[in-house]
Amino acid sequence: MSKRVLTTESGAPVADNQNSATAGVGGPLLLQDQHLLEKLARFNRERIPERVVHARGSGAYGHFEVTDDVTAWTKAAFLSEVGKKTELFLRFSTVADSLGGADAVRDPRGFAVKFYTEEGNYDLVGNNTPVFFIKDPIKFPDFIHSQKRDPFTGKQEPDNVWDFWAHAPEATHQITWLMGDRGIPASYRHMNGYGSHTYQWTNEAGEAFFVKYHFKTNQGIRSLSAEQAAELVGKDANSHQTDLLQAIERGVNPSWTLYVQVMPAAEAADYRFNPFDLTKVWPHADYPLQRVGRLVLDRNPDNIFAEVEQAAFSPNNFVPGIGPSPDKMLQGRLFAYADAHRYRLGVNHTQLPVNAPKAAVVDNYGRDGFMATRYGSRHDKNYEPNSYQGPAQTDTPLSAPLAVQGWTGTHEAPLHTKDDDFFQAGELYRLMSEDEKKRLIANIAGGLSQVSREDVIEKNIAHFAAADPEYGRRVAEAVNALRED
Ligand code: HEM
Numbered sequence: 001m002s003k004r005v006l007t008t009e010s011g012a013p014v015a016d017n018q019n020s021a022t023a024g025v026g027g028p029l030l031l032q033d034q035h036l037l038e039k040l041a042r043f044n045r046e047r048i049p050e051r052v053v054h055a056r057g058s059g060a061y062g063h064f065e066v067t068d069d070v071t072a073w074t075k076a077a078f079l080s081e082v083g084k085k086t087e088l089f090l091r092f093s094t095v096a097d098s099l100g101g102a103d104a105v106r107d108p109r110g111f112a113v114k115f116y117t118e119e120g121n122y123d124l125v126g127n128n129t130p131v132f133f134i135k136d137p138i139k140f141p142d143f144i145h146s147q148k149r150d151p152f153t154g155k156q157e158p159d160n161v162w163d164f165w166a167h168a169p170e171a172t173h174q175i176t177w178l179m180g181d182r183g184i185p186a187s188y189r190h191m192n193g194y195g196s197h198t199y200q201w202t203n204e205a206g207e208a209f210f211v212k213y214h215f216k217t218n219q220g221i222r223s224l225s226a227e228q229a230a231e232l233v234g235k236d237a238n239s240h241q242t243d244l245l246q247a248i249e250r251g252v253n254p255s256w257t258l259y260v261q262v263m264p265a266a267e268a269a270d271y272r273f274n275p276f277d278l279t280k281v282w283p284h285a286d287y288p289l290q291r292v293g294r295l296v297l298d299r300n301p302d303n304i305f306a307e308v309e310q311a312a313f314s315p316n317n318f319v320p321g322i323g324p325s326p327d328k329m330l331q332g333r334l335f336a337y338a339d340a341h342r343y344r345l346g347v348n349h350t351q352l353p354v355n356a357p358k359a360a361v362v363d364n365y366g367r368d369g370f371m372a373t374r375y376g377s378r379h380d381k382n383y384e385p386n387s388y389q390g391p392a393q394t395d396t397p398l399s400a401p402l403a404v405q406g407w408t409g410t411h412e413a414p415l416h417t418k419d420d421d422f423f424q425a426g427e428l429y430r431l432m433s434e435d436e437k438k439r440l441i442a443n444i445a446g447g448l449s450q451v452s453r454e455d456v457i458e459k460n461i462a463h464f465a466a467a468d469p470e471y472g473r474r475v476a477e478a479v480n481a482l483r484e485d
Helices: 034-044 137-147 158-166 169-179 226-235 239-249 304-309 328-344 423-431 434-448 454-467 469-484
Strands: 057-066 085-094 109-117 120-127 199-202 208-217 255-264 290-299 322-324
Touching: 057 239, 057 304, 085 290, 120 208, 137 158, 137 328, 158 169, 158 434, 158 454, 169 423, 169 434, 169 454, 226 239, 226 434, 239 290, 322 328, 423 454, 434 454, 434 469, 454 469
Parallel strands: none
Antiparallel strands: 057 085, 057 290, 085 109, 109 120, 199 208, 199 322, 208 255, 255 290
């Protein structure tokens, strides 16, 4: 085999990669040393903006196989037949910390799936939690600021974390979840994924259903205690990345079974919980889990930057048969992601191999911009309609229309009969065993006792007490005990 020759970016051979060119022995550098200039300049440009949330993550390729007939509810082609397989890419992540953050921390985990379907890419950008902290996207930047590093101290501050929550009673359900046993997954393989939001499915007849997605891990749920996690972070800050990479390299391919809860659209208005409120679940007794298929991860990316850092998932990448619900949070996200991608990766990010459709062809009149590599043939017109057989619209909506009523305004999400900020948090607390409750209380008190203001502590305790009086009392006792120490 002939030896590979080191070249410049323009392909010319490099004569010396160890010594830069100087004016005489020991003299200053020469501007004509193209290899040195290019090497230093290129190095300066290796970093791109990291994701403003979910910066730290790991990804893998795999496939989804349909195991059950769901055509009564959706016309999505990739779900149209039992046995049908679709390629996919999945990126897991932590949320709050920056790119270099540790994996084994108490934080929700991202669970973002890109299905490369024959009708275009379908992105389901979920978390490992079935609910979320807030229910209006206008609060999201403030929420994230309170959880990420403080602009003065440069680290996460319990004062900020709990002050935001003191003002967000709707977060009580998700806080109870996060501070509980599943708050620190042992690895990405040992946790569930959820679409969290309610989405809309539409069948061939045009009937609409509201659905919630649940990916149940086939590896079993495994979590870490606060102490185990602290030890692991010290040993291997990249523990989730190590685990996922090594499992797939060994051929131990992780898998999840996808279930959906399905609500006929006509039932949404009178359901006891607002089905479009992201801080609420639908109890399985009301809407049981229906199996859809199996997701398997079986191939590691070859290059983390190209395929994981540059991966771009957007909740508004839908395919026929799947669409948004009126959930305000979801609606906000329909804007936020593609906007982030245009900033972080550029307008042509959809042309990068990990983001480009694999089973569908992109054919439109979008043109140019930085780094454009996709263009039509030399006779294609760049306007529409045209008389030259260019691509044209189908006149078939992807999903059913949503009914709306009333006046425009900055409205709070409507409350249904059983809706308040605390009932479901209390239900979750009461479901826990005594040991689970003890760990939950200890985890909450560990953070809350570090808060410097009494009023912030009291407001948070009041939220737990509203969920369940015993819950509030025990958190108060545990916080007091730690503060007296
Ligand atoms: C209105 C609320 C939200 C806003 C404005 C928002 C915004 C964002 C933004 C800007 C990013 C970075 C995207 C990128 O640079 O590629 C992101 C990442 C992410 N978000 Fe959200 N987010 C919201 C709520 C949620 C919720 C409720 C979930 C889960 C149910 C979620 C899951 C994720 C995941 C998994 C990622 C990482 C995707 C990846 O792996 O590239 N987000 N979010």
